[in-house]
Amino acid sequence: MTLQFANVLVFLGVGALFIFVNLLISSLIRPSKYSEEKLIPYECGENPVGSPWIKFNIRFYVFALIFIIFDVEVAFLLPWAVVFKDLGWIAFIEGLIFIAILVVGLAYVWAKGDLQWVRPEERHQ
Amino acid sequence: MEYLREVLTRQVGGYDQLPEVLQIFLPMLLACLLCLGLVALIPLIAIWAERKVSAHMQDRLGPMRVGGWHGWAQTIADGVKLLLKEDIIPAQADRLLFKLAPLVVFAGGFAAFVVLPFGESFIVSDLNIGVLYIAAISSLGVVGIIMAGWASNNKYALFGGMRAAAQIVSYEIPTVLAILTVVIPVGSLSMQEIVKAQSGSVFNWFIFQPVTFLAFWIVFLGTLAEVNRTPFDIPEAESELVAGYHTEYSGMRFAFFFLAEYANMFLVSALATTLFLGGWHGPGFLPGPVWFILKAMALVFVQMWLRWTLPRLRVDQLMHVSWKVLLPIAFVLVLAAGTLALI
Structure with a gap:
């Protein structure tokens, strides 16, 4: 069993090695004539104004939070689905309760308007 | 894997005299290199095919010159060109993350090939958590995409990374x-x-059963969005974000993002094939692995077809589809599948 997972390590290692070797070959044959202009971040020819590392839209953060809740749920449902047929109706009812709790959460977020990219109250301002 | 070890024991003289570590390790490495060859070969064909498909859909011819017959060597020529390109890292970029990002994106997609069942004995390792593994390791790509977007010190790249x-x-x-x-x-x-649960007649495939038929379309749409293909390609929307998270990448580092994108297209198609289209099952006149790759490539073709047919969604529409349409339907489908399994 553990040996099966050794395959994963071999794949990750060979994948990294593949990239490394290719970059090495490329670094040996490519030209490298750098100038200051070449190293400016690309903004369609304009000189960039200010730092790009800005405060981004809070919506990304909200979606990440909702995602974590549902992703944990899915992680719990996977083993549930595997033993589903062995456990029968008990598993079904327990799964139903579990999903119902999370659907309440989804309904709450939905009603709050957090599932919309632009929340209704923000739009009115 | 086991099959490969058997072949090695039978064909290579003195193989069973090797130290045990090598006996275990060599087939692993060989299987891995075979998959690497596949990961390199499939994008080579798919990129050329996409250019031809798009061209013919727009009543053009596409690449016609390199290599003679319908420009078949175009992708190879492009690859060589990328190998010769200067490698530019923007002045104030986060150099470590910038260099690490293509590695994470590529290695994550590549490692998912471990559990792809190409045939009855053609699978690197049939992990007992295969589906969970593939879902987990293929979402490693997101980390790489955020790393690329953040490290580039470029506004377009950051937006693309966050959106992705x-x-x-x-x-x-x-x-x-x-x-x-x-x-x-x-x-x-x-x-x-x-795959074995779908053996027998074609109608045992999960796509021909009511609940899983609907699930197939959710999986198809969801994976389409996960590999950032049209109509879900807002992370790299050319008309507003230049190239999204890989705007600042050039040369080989860009090539790896490109390679990973096409490898991932094949990967998600292969996943859908395994789950819904009967995997390597098919009429006996072709061997299993051929059926598997043919089915996966057919789904890749559908992805290309969609790209040249549909316009791009807006961010709010995209979120709407996922959270308010697909998620409730998916919940209902899970409960329906449960009920069906019990009665």
């Missing part, structure tokens, strides 16, 4: 829930078990 992250995490949930509708009747997460 929001989109991929949103679509992952309905996708995995829809996959559960297959796991419930099979009772296993192993990819081979899922």
Whole structure:
């Protein structure tokens, strides 16, 4: 069993090695004539104004939070689905309760308007 | 894997006299290199095919010159060109993350090939958590995409990276829930078990059963969004974000993002093939691996077809589809699959 997972390590290692070797070959044959202009971040020819590392839209953060809740749920449902047929109706009812709790959460977020990219109250301002 | 070890023992003289570590390790390495060859070869064909498909859909010819017959060597020429390109890292970029990002994106997609069942004995390793593994390791790509977007010190790249992250995490949930509708009747997460559950006639394939038929479309849409293909390609929307998270990448580092994108297209198509289209099952006149690759490539073709047919969604529409349409449907499907498995 553990040996099966050794395959994963071999794949990750060979994948990294593949990239490394290719970059090495490329670094040996490519030209490298750098100038200051070449190293400016690309903004369609304009000189960039200010730092790009800005405060981004809070919506990304909200979606990440909702995602974590549902992703944990899915992680719990996977083993549930595997033993589903062995456990029968008990598993079904327990799964139903579990999903119902999370659907309440989804309904709450939905009603709050957090599932919309632009929340209704923000739009009115 | 076991098959490969058997072949090595039978064909290579003195193989069973090697130290045990090598006996175990060599087939692993060989299987890995075979997959690497596949990962390099499939994008080579798919990129050329996409250019031809797009061209013919727009009444053009596409690449016609390099290599003679319909420009078949165009991708190879492009690859050589990228190998010769200067490698530019913007002045104030976060150099470590910038260099690490293509590695994470590529290695994550590549490692998922471990559990792809190409045939009855053609699978690197039939992990008993195959489906969970593939869902977990293929979402490693998001980390790489955020790293690329953040490290580039470029506004377009940061926007592309953030959008990609929001989109991929949103679509992952309905996708995995829809996959559960297959796991419930099979009772296993192993990819081979899922394929074997669809043996017999064509109508045993999960796509021809009512609940899983709907689940197939959710998985197809969800994975389409996860590999950032049109109509879900806002992370790299050319008309507003230049090239999204890989705007600042050039040369070989860009090539790896490109390679990973096409490898991932094949990967998600192969996943859908395994789960819903009967995997390597097919009429006997072709061997299993050929059927598997043909089915996966057919789905890749559908992805290309969609790209040249549909316009791009807006961010708010994208979120709407995932959270308010696909997610409730996926919940209902899981419960329906459960009820069907019990009665």
